[in-house]
Each structure stands twice: as structure tokens, then as C-alpha cells.
Amino acid sequence: MPSPKDVYIAVIGAGGVGKCFLSQLEGLSKRLSASPRSPKISLIFVSRSKKVHYSQNYTALSYGDLATSLDKSSQEPLALPKIIEFLAAAPAKVVLVDNTSSQDVADSYPSFLSNGISIVTPNKKAFSGSYKLWQDIFASAAESGAKVYHESSVGAGLPVISTLKDLVETGDEVTKIEGVFSGTMSFLFNSFAPTEGSGGKWSAEVKKAKELGYTEPDPRDDLNGLDVARKLTILARLAGLQVESPTSFPVQSLIPKELESVASGDEFLQKLPEFDSQMEETKVAAEKEGKVVRFVGSIDVAKKEVKVGLEKFDRSHPIAALKGSDNIISFYTKRYGANPLIIQGAGAGGEVTAMGVTGDLIKVLERLS
Numbered sequence: 001m002p003s004p005k006d007v008y009i010a011v012i013g014a015g016g017v018g019k020c021f022l023s024q025l026e027g028l029s030k031r032l033s034a035s036p037r038s039p040k041i042s043l044i045f046v047s048r049s050k051k052v053h054y055s056q057n058y059t060a061l062s063y064g065d066l067a068t069s070l071d072k073s074s075q076e077p078l079a080l081p082k083i084i085e086f087l088a089a090a091p092a093k094v095v096l097v098d099n100t101s102s103q104d105v106a107d108s109y110p111s112f113l114s115n116g117i118s119i120v121t122p123n124k125k126a127f128s129g130s131y132k133l134w135q136d137i138f139a140s141a142a143e144s145g146a147k148v149y150h151e152s153s154v155g156a157g158l159p160v161i162s163t164l165k166d167l168v169e170t171g172d173e174v175t176k177i178e179g180v181f182s183g184t185m186s187f188l189f190n191s192f193a194p195t196e197g198s199g200g201k202w203s204a205e206v207k208k209a210k211e212l213g214y215t216e217p218d219p220r221d222d223l224n225g226l227d228v229a230r231k232l233t234i235l236a237r238l239a240g241l242q243v244e245s246p247t248s249f250p251v252q253s254l255i256p257k258e259l260e261s262v263a264s265g266d267e268f269l270q271k272l273p274e275f276d277s278q279m280e281e282t283k284v285a286a287e288k289e290g291k292v293v294r295f296v297g298s299i300d301v302a303k304k305e306v307k308v309g310l311e312k313f314d315r316s317h318p319i320a321a322l323k324g325s326d327n328i329i330s331f332y333t334k335r336y337g338a339n340p341l342i343i344q345g346a347g348a349g350g351e352v353t354a355m356g357v358t359g360d361l362i363k364v365l366e367r368l369s
């Protein structure tokens with residue numbers, strides 16, 4: 001029988017972020033078990049799109065051979081209602097960690113939460129979907145007492161969401177949020193249009209960003225601006241704006257018109273080199289003004305305006321000078337006045353994203369015990 005302080009962990013999604021999370025979870029589990037006053041956490045369920053590994057009687061899974069056990073598992077994958085049923089019947093509190101980018105999983109959050117299952121996730125889809133889903137999620141959590149944290153849904157592990165919540169909850173007035181919100185876009189422009197030197201080919205940099213684990217599972221979700229639009233939707237809602245969806249404001253897409261209807265991400269990457277000249281022209285136009293081009297977003301809270309797209313910057317501007325996959329996010333508020341509160345650092349990558357997820361899990365464990 002588990003003790004009342006014990007917490008079961010269920011993980012959906014074991015890709016770039018999910019694998020790093022599982023390794024961080026193993027470390028956390030060891031550290032907690034060394035301290036008698038801490039809760040004991042047990043991993044009881046792990047799944048990928050077509051594989052699942054769990055035991056019917058909620059025994060803890062072993063971390064050592066987890067990847068192989070999941071790969072080799074012949075257990076029948078469970079539909080989401082069955083996963084909710086299984087977790088709701090567990091003899092301990094349960095935290096679901098959603099490491100997918102699945103809309104179906106996100107749409108089920110209200111049901112998980114209503115059944116007392118807490119959620120931590122880097123998946124943006126729930127918090128940037130319809131405004132009704134956003135309301136249902138927080139209403140379900142408030143009613144059941146289950147917790148929901150999603151720090152890594154904006155700026156990966158950078159403390160963006162927790163900072164914005166603190167600003168709002170302590171009574172500051174957020175007037176504007178602006179910056180670079182995509183690790184992929186940051187990496188692409190920093191390497192394709194660097195402040196010094198000539199930079200690589202656009203399509204080759206896109207391929208690299210995918211290999212480095214910065215892009216969404218389908219890189220078109222980054223290049224069409226929707227990933228940044230999702231993040232701005234989340235931040236705008238936390239700042240008090242009732243943004244209906246990530247397509248309810250202007251978003252610039254960098255997908256060549258000719259490739260808008262290709263069937264798959266792989267086909268898109270294969271054909272992208274044929275259209276390198278389009279981005280090259282944009283880069284050269286900025287260079288002629290002594291500037292570089294960058295992909296940015298902003299939320300003007302007073303005017304209720306959100307926008308996402310390309311802008312030109314002087315080479316000495318902090319946005320132009322970013323390195324690697326760095327994000328830079330400036331919060332303008334009444335308290336901070338003319339000098340914004342600025343958060344900067346890696347905004348994509350498995351380990352830094354998983355760190356935000358593990359940090360959220362620790363917060364949930366503290367609040368559940």
C-alpha cells in the first residue's frame with residue numbers, strides 16, 4: 001500500500017524532451033528517496049504514439065531498461081479515456097506529464113484534472129487552443145484541487161510564465177511584452193543572417209535546427225509563425241487579454257507559397273532548398289540598410305494588440321546580437337518603468353525544456369504533500 005505522501009507519475013511522450021525528462025525524473029526520484037521527509041515518486045506509466053508500458057497493479061517501472069521496455073512492449077495502446085480511467089483509480093495521487101505536442105492529449109486536460117490528476121507539460125496546445133479550453137482547464141483544476149503547470153510552454157526552461165504570473169499576482173501592471181520567443185527562429189536567423197560574416201544557407205540551417213531538437217515535431221509549425229503565435233497567446237491570456245486563438249492576430253509565415261500544400265514535414269524539408277533565394281532576398285534587403293532581420297513578437301496590453309513577424313534591427317541591438325537558440329523576452333510594467341525586466345537564454349533543446357518540466361513537477365509535489 002502506498003503512503004498518503006506518495007505520488008505516481010505517468011508520462012505521455014518520450015521524444016527529444018520526453019527522454020531528457022525521464023532521465024531527470026530518475027535523478028529526482030533518487031534524491032527524494034534519500035530524504036525520509038520527502039514524498040516517494042514512482043513512475044507507473046509511460047507511452048509514445050504507438051507504444052505503452054505500465055503495470056495493471058501500479059507497480060513502479062524500472063528506469064534502467066525503460067527505453068527498451070517501451071520499444072519492445074506488446075501491451076495494447078490505451079485510448080485517452082482509458083488512460084484517465086486507469087490513473088483515476090490509482091491508490092495514490094497522480095501527476096500526468098504530457099511531453100507530446102498532441103492536440104488530442106491537450107483537449108483531455110479538463111477530464112484528467114476533474115479526476116484529480118495534476119498536469120505538468122511543455123505542450124502549448126492546451127493553453128493556446130480555444131479560449132473555452134483555457135477556461136475549462138483552470139475551472140476543472142480549481143474544482144478538483146489538481147494542479148496544472150506549463151512553464152516550458154514558453155521559453156523552454158526559462159522562468160517566463162512564473163515571472164509573468166508573479167508580476168500579475170503581486171499587482172503590477174504589465175503594459176507590453178516583446179522579444180524573440182522561438183529557439184528555432186533565433187537559431188535560424190543568428191546563423192543565416194549573423195551580425196558578422198555571411199551565414200549559411202536558409203534550408204541547411206532549418207535542417208540543422210531540426211537535428212538539434214529545437215523545432216516542433218513538424219518544423220513547418222515553427223516556420224509558419226504559429227509556434228510563436230501560440231506562445232504569445234499564452235502570455236497575452238496570462239496578462240489578462242482574452243485572445244481567442246493564435247490565428248486571431250497577424251502572424252507572418254516564412255513558408256514559401258509554393259510549399260504551402262506539401263503533404264509532410266519531410267517532403268517540405270526536401271523541397272525547401274529550391275526556395276532559398278526568397279529568404280536570401282529578405283536578408284540582402286536588410287543588409288542594404290546596414291541591418292539584420294529577426295523574427296519577433298509583441299503584445300501591447302493596453303491596445304490589446306498582438307503581432308508576430310520579421311523586423312529589421314541594427315547590428316548592435318540586443319535582439320540582433322543573440323546567440324544559438326537564445327530567446328530574449330522583455331516585460332514592460334508600471335513598476336519596472338522604462339527599463340524592462342528581461343529574461344534571456346536558451347529557448348529550445350531537450351535538456352533545458354525538460355528542466356522546466358521537472359521544475360514544475362517539483363512545485364506540484366510541494367503543493368500536493
Ligand SMILES: NC(=O)C1=CN([C@@H]2O[C@H](COP(=O)(O)OP(=O)(O)OC[C@H]3O[C@@H](n4cnc5c(N)ncnc54)[C@H](OP(=O)(O)O)[C@@H]3O)[C@@H](O)[C@H]2O)C=CC1
Nearest residue numbers: 013014015016017048049099100101122123217348349353
Ligand atoms: N524541443 C524543444 O526544444 C521544446 C519543445 N517543447 C514542446 O515539448 C513537446 C515535445 O517536443 P519534442 O520532444 O521536441 O517532440 P518529439 O517529436 O521529439 O516527441 C514527441 C513525443 O510525443 C509522442 N506522441 C505524440 N503524440 C502522442 C500521443 N497522442 N500519445 C502518446 N505519445 C504521443 C511521440 O511518439 P513517437 O515517439 O511514437 O513519435 C514522441 O515520443 C512539444 O509540445 C513541444 O512543443 C517546448 C519547448 C521547447
Ligand SMILES: N[C@@H](CC=O)C(=O)O
Nearest residue numbers: 182183184214215216
Ligand atoms: N520549436 C520551439 C520549441 C520550444 O518551444 C522553439 O523553437 O522555440
Ligand code: NA
Nearest residue numbers: 151154156158
Ligand atoms: Na519557460
